[in-house]
Amino acid sequence: xxxxxxxxxxxxxxxxxxxxxxxxxxxxxxxxxxxxxxxxxxxxxxxxxxxxxxxxxxxxxxxxxxxxxxxxxxxxxxxxxxxxxxxxxxxxxxxxxxxxxxxxxxxxxxxxxxxxxxxxxxxxxxxxxxxxxxxxxxxxxxxxxxxxxxxxxxxxxxxxxxxxxxxxxxxxxxxxxxxxxxxxxxxxxxxxxxxxxxxxxxxxxxxxxxxxxxxxxxxxxxxxxxxxxxxxxxxxxxxxxxxxxxxxxxxxxxxxxxxxxxxxxxxxxxxxxxxxxxxxxxxxxxxxxxxxxxxxxxxxxxxxxxxxxxxxxxxxxxxxxxxxxxxxxxxxxxxxxxxxxxxxxxxxxxxxxxxxxxxxxxxxxxxxxxxxxxxxxxxxxxxxxxxxxxxxxxxxxxxxxxxxxxxxxxxxxxxxxxxxxxxxxxxxxxxxxxxxxxxxxxxxxxxxxxxxxxxxxxxxxxxxxxxxxxxxxxxxxxxxxxxxxxxxxxxxxxxxxxxxxxxxxxxxxxxxxxxxxxxxxxxxxxxxxxxxxxxxxxxxxxxxxxxxxxxxxxxxxxxxxxxxxxxxxxxxxxxxxxxxxxxxxxxxxxxxxxxxxxxxxxxxxxxxxxxxxxxxxxxxxxxxxxxxxxxxxxxxxxxxxxxxxxxxxxxxxxxxxxxxxxxxxxxxxxxxxxx
Amino acid sequence: xxxxxxxxxxxxxxxxxxxxxxxxxxxxxxxxxxxxxxxxxxxxxxxxxxxxxxxxxxxxxxxxxxxxxxxxxxxxxxxxxxxxxxxxxxxxxxxxxxxxxxxxxxxxxxxxxxxxxxxxxxxxxxxxxxxxxxxxxxxxxxxxxxxxxxxxxxxxxxxxxxxxxxx
Numbered sequence: 131x132x133x134x135x136x137x138x139x140x141x142x143x144x145x146x147x148x149x150x151x152x153x154x155x156x157x158x159x160x161x162x163x164x165x166x167x168x169x170x171x172x173x174x175x176x177x178x179x180x181x182x183x184x185x186x187x188x189x190x191x192x193x194x195x196x197x198x199x200x201x202x203x204x205x206x207x208x209x210x211x212x213x214x215x216x217x218x219x220x221x222x223x224x225x226x227x228x229x230x231x232x233x234x235x236x237x238x239x240x241x242x243x244x245x246x247x248x249x250x251x252x253x254x255x256x257x258x259x260x261x262x263x264x265x266x267x268x269x270x271x272x273x274x275x276x277x278x279x280x281x282x283x284x285x286x287x288x289x290x291x292x293x294x295x296x297x298x299x300x301x302x303x304x305x306x307x308x309x310x311x312x313x314x315x316x317x318x319x320x321x322x323x324x325x326x327x328x329x330x331x332x333x334x335x336x337x338x339x340x341x342x343x344x345x346x347x348x349x350x351x352x353x354x355x356x357x358x359x360x361x362x363x364x365x366x367x368x369x370x371x372x373x374x375x376x377x378x379x380x381x382x383x384x385x386x387x388x389x390x391x392x393x394x395x396x397x398x399x400x401x402x403x404x405x406x407x408x409x410x411x412x413x414x415x416x417x418x419x420x421x422x423x424x425x426x427x428x429x430x431x432x433x434x435x436x437x438x439x440x441x442x443x444x445x446x447x448x449x450x451x452x453x454x455x456x457x458x459x460x461x462x463x464x465x466x467x468x469x470x471x472x473x474x475x476x477x478x479x480x481x482x483x484x485x486x487x488x489x490x491x492x493x494x495x496x497x498x499x500x501x502x503x504x505x506x507x508x509x510x511x512x513x514x515x516x517x518x519x520x521x522x523x524x525x526x527x528x529x530x531x532x533x534x535x536x537x538x539x540x541x542x543x544x545x546x547x548x549x550x551x552x553x554x555x556x557x558x559x560x561x562x563x564x565x566x567x568x569x570x571x572x573x574x575x576x577x578x579x580x581x582x583x584x585x586x587x588x589x590x591x592x593x594x595x596x597x598x599x600x601x602x603x604x605x606x607x608x609x610x611x612x613x614x615x616x617x618x619x620x621x622x623x624x625x626x627x628x629x630x631x632x633x634x635x636x637x638x639x640x641x642x643x644x645x646x647x648x649x650x651x652x653x654x655x656x657x658x659x660x661x662x663x664x665x666x667x668x669x670x671x672x673x674x675x676x677x678x679x680x681x682x683x684x685x686x687x688x689x690x691x692x693x694x695x696x697x698x699x700x701x702x703x704x705x706x707x708x709x710x711x712x713x714x715x716x717x718x719x720x721x722x723x724x725x726x727x728x729x730x731x732x733x734x735x736x737x738x739x740x741x742x743x744x745x746x747x748x749x750x751x752x753x754x755x756x757x758x759x760x761x762x763x764x765x766x767x768x769x770x771x772x773x774x775x776x777x778x779x780x781x782x783x784x785x786x787x788x789x790x791x792x793x794x795x796x797x798x799x800x801x802x803x804x805x
Numbered sequence: 806x807x808x809x810x811x812x813x814x815x816x817x818x819x820x821x822x823x824x825x826x827x828x829x830x831x832x833x834x835x836x837x838x839x840x841x842x843x844x845x846x847x848x849x850x851x852x853x854x855x856x857x858x859x860x861x862x863x864x865x866x867x868x869x870x871x872x873x874x875x876x877x878x879x880x881x882x883x884x885x886x887x888x889x890x891x892x893x894x895x896x897x898x899x900x901x902x903x904x905x906x907x908x909x910x911x912x913x914x915x916x917x918x919x920x921x922x923x924x925x926x927x928x929x930x931x932x933x934x935x936x937x938x939x940x941x942x943x944x945x946x947x948x949x950x951x952x953x954x955x956x957x958x959x960x961x962x963x964x965x966x967x968x969x970x971x972x
Binding site for chain 1: 812813816817819820821824825828829838842845846849867870871874900901904905907908911917918928940941942958
């Protein structure tokens with residue numbers, strides 16, 4: 131036996147975490163791993179995985195002294211009334227006790243897997259065009275909903291944000307790896323900013339700046355101020371869940387300077403910018419208490435029986451402190467709690483335990499934050515121009531009876547809780563709470579227009595065909611978000627592929643090799659109506675409105691044969707001017723085993739209205755990337771493909787500058803594209 | 806048998822090989838299980854498609870390679886795996902680390918293309934056609950790439966001659 135063969139055979143693997151995989155599979159599109167209490171049902175494989183996660187890394191209860199910084203606004207108007215400190219701690223402890231086992235937290239304490247977790251922000255694409263008046267299509271009148279003629283050709287093209295990013299909601303900017311402001315373009319690679327002058331014939335790098343204790347950065351720009359958001363890399367941060375928010379002045383692009391450096395103990399789930407206001411949604415899971423585990427295995431610890439270990443762990447939870455539960459920020463003068471306990475509302479018990487904080491600040495004062503919190507973990511954040519919506523739940527537990535047979539998995543309907551917040555500058559206040567049946571795939575599945583929240587949900591059932599999708603409209607009534615109308619039965623047995631919301635209608639695709647593309651009349655929110663369904667091969671993962679009654683659909687074409695299935699990236703051009711009879715005008719199919727990255731990350735897509743050209747990166751079978759330039763002319767599509775040097779799709783971006791030049795960022799290279 | 810049972814069985818069966826393949830393709834021990842898990846989570850979501858595929862294994866290993874690639878591009882919203890923390894190592898991770906280190910040193914002598922072929926064809930024991938489908942290359946290329954890779958590894962005494970059968 132040679133050494134490699136020997137290594138193959140000897141390499142120790144643990145038992146397959148089957149239950150965990152199935153559960154995460156169901157929760158694939160959720161930002162945050164958040165499962166309800168499993169009681170004693172956790173399979174052995176999961177428990178084994180938790181041992182690794184939970185043991186040894188706990189912070190000691192006697193951490194640095196934590197004091198509260200004053201909060202500008204504590205605003206709760208709805209039913210989730212903030213409680214007293216004592217009541218909040220009691221809630222954390224009581225609910226925590228239901229989640230603790232002889233191996234530590236029995237659930238919810240696990241930080242989600244990287245690949246299973248990108249969900250909330252960018253995982254799937256569908257997007258939003260409501261109140262998007264600034265697109266190149268010119269003036270689009272404010273929706274007056276009912277009674278208005280439904281005409282797809284009146285819809286403008288979806289434009290880009292002021293900093294060049296293909297965003298969900300115009301007016302609400304999203305962090306990305308490259309941003310432009312006037313003649314300055316900035317990109318970030320992990321912790322290093324590179325600043326370019328893009329006024330000349332070619333982009334010229336004028337400076338770089340490495341951000342300390344920082345990694346996985348993305349940036350936002352407001353005026354000459356840059357805000358970088360990333361992971362906290364400080365070796366003293368042993369939890370490895372913290373985040374850093376760096377503010378950098380670009381007043382002199384040749385000499386950028388860090389003006390503020392704030393470390394947060396929790397993980398950023400979502401970041402959005404409205405003008406000069408930045409809002410972060412951050413999540414902390416269950417605290418890392420110094421749990422023991424049954425059966426030994428940890429060096430230096432005695433061997434405990436299950437009973438002993440459970441008793442010790444329960445005691446740790448019963449004696450836990452608010453400082454262990456509530457997140458902290460550090461502006462350079464030590465860790466401080468930024469949520470007063472009476473600014474933290476207790477969520478319904480169905481929401482997984484943890485702490486979510488909504489932190490807002492003005493870019494000129496990144497240390498003066500407004501913050502409110504929830505005593506639970508949220509999954510998805512969607513921000514319209516006026517409201518923030520956080521959702522939690524919607525696990526598709528219903529039809530699994532094979533692995534678990536406890537009460538929790540007996541076909542209980544899956545529900546998603548939605549928390550609505552009013553936005554006012556950097557402040558947020560909670561105004562209403564609602565629940566919908568089914569799961570909400572991602573932020574693109576939600577859209578608000580004219581005070582109506584529209585959501586696309588997928589509901590699973592106990593019986594074949596297992597699942598179908600619905601469009602639900604919700605309105606705020608007092609302190610509740612109440613269902614106004616719904617349309618069910620979309621894509622029976624299929625997965626929701628992409629959604630694009632317009633003021634008066636929606637385009638929804640579900641996928642299972644064939645792609646029914648549904649058009650839905652939303653003029654009367656109380657009665658969403660199915661207008662049409664176009665059956666086409668392949669499926670869409672991203673829709674982009676091009677204006678003039680045209681919609682581009684990006685996705686995959688799957689064929690079977692030979693030694694397996696064959697996936698090819700595909701782009702289609704749809705005529706949506708007649709919503710009861712949508713037509714596919716043209717389709718182009720790319721090489722085998724290609725994937726259009728816009729489907730996973732809409733920031734990988736740019737529509738250039740002046741050129742009638744769409745740009746998106748495409749992953750090929752070898753892992754290399756190419757840039758697809760798709761020209762739209764007279765109802766046809768023309769494809770030009772160019773090679774890229776980087777193999778990292780998140781490092782390929784294109785954008786149109788205010789001066790009309792088109793920038794390509796290909797890893798560390800920034801060039802102008804000739805179109 | 807329903808979908809869930811079917812998939813659970815599939816996961817339990819493929820798990821050890823997927824983890825080993827991830828290690829042999831360059832993943833550290835703590836990453837390897839994450840990657841195998843992420844791959845299987847992705848496959849769960851597309852189980853209808855995986856099942857419909859003539860060849861499940863080709864599909865799953867394709868997904869594994871994609872996951873390995875995307876794992877290397879970290880983005881800020883992706884959290885680190887807690888298993889990565891050195892102070893949380895328990896059990897036999899030291900053995901896993903030692904083996905993985907040795908494997909990585911050996912595999913480094915190959916190009917990434919060669920590594921893929923060796924791992925899929927030689928260690929995972931996919932067929933030539935499956936390997937070709939996973940990598941999106943002709944079967945002939947699998948064959949020639951494999952023989953060059955085996956030769957390179959044998960020259961470094963990491964593998965016995967494949968064709969010669971002498972050990």
